[in-house]
Amino acid sequence: MKQVAAGLAILALSAISACSPYVFSPEISGFATGVTSLASSYQTGRQAVSSISEQERQAAYAAARKRLLLLPGCDQRDPSGTPPKFADCAIVSFGDTGAPAPTAAEQALADAAPAFNALKAYADALEAVSKAADEKTLSTATQSLATAAGSLAGAVAKLDPAAKEAGAAIGPLTGVLGKGIAIYLDQRRYEALRATVPGVDPAVQILGRTVTAALLDIRAHQLGHLEQQMSAQAEPLEMASVARLTARDYQEKLTALTATVAAFNLARAADPSQAAASMVAAHARLATALRDGTGEDAAVLEAIGGFVAAAEKVNTATHAAAGAPAEEPHAPQAGAS
Secondary structure, three states, X not given: OHHHHHHHHHHHHHHHHXXXXXXHHHHXXXXXXXXXHHHHHHHXXXXXXXXXXXXXXXXXXXXXXXXXXXXXXXXXXXXXXXXXXXXXXXXXXXXXXXXXXXXXXXXXXXXXXXXXXXXXXXXXXXXXXXHOOOHHHHHHHHHHHHHHHHHHHHHHHHHOOOOHHHHHHHOOHHHHHOOOOOOOHHHHHHHHHHXXXXXXXXXXXXXXXXXXXXXXXXXXXXXXXXXXXXXXXXXXXXXXXXXXXXXXXXHHHHHHHHHHHHHHHHHHHXXXXXXXXXXXXXXXXXXXXXXXXXXXXXXXXXXXXXXXXXXXXXXXXXXXXXXXXXXXXXXXXOOOO
């Protein structure tokens, strides 16, 4: 009887190994890579939008010859209070007592931060589970995955309080992952992933909408700014007086304009909607494969590959647009007041 039981155990483990997370390791690593690219796009794009807003504010000050002042916080070198913090240090209109409020676009992007943070933590935790090489590492990784799944539910609840189904699907997973079933490491990796990914999938679909909106907002602001840059940079090269430019000055202006045109073409060719939709579709494919126990699936690999390509394209475009050279400020006309 013992031999029969042992044989049955071996057969069971052999069946499980066919669905081992090592089969899913490339897919999960690819998903994490794609999410990292989208998160990088968001961080860089958010900073770029803030930079654009600051440039527009400075242009408005310059156009109006606005009387300005530094806030008192600019004299403070060390934090104070409980908890310790710095007072605002900023350039403001005379009479203002606080730093300029964020624009509507800046606030919207700030509100999207929990979604990107939750997705990044979740993708990283999935990858950590799939690569855990020993019992201790796997135990830590599964705890991190449970925490990340809970944070994902929290982010969804804040963004869409009506989405109770997504949050409910994630909630019970922490108990499943914390049991530490005494079976082989491969099976435990697989079970941790299988217990998490399908339940998290509805939340990923909801967060995908926030990712789409934030990245589209960034794209719109960057494209508008690049259009202004191209116009300003092209102006001196379009005028008849261009012949009076030195060769060096001409080359510098042409180089700057060429870089801006290239960034503009990259930005308008990248589609954040496609990248976010690809993320949602790739995660859904992975969830289905894990739930159904189908093991390695060409459709999953294809979906992940499409997501990574789309996400990296958006990331490259966002960084290129953020790094495009700014137009030179126009000198005030004689007699301007």
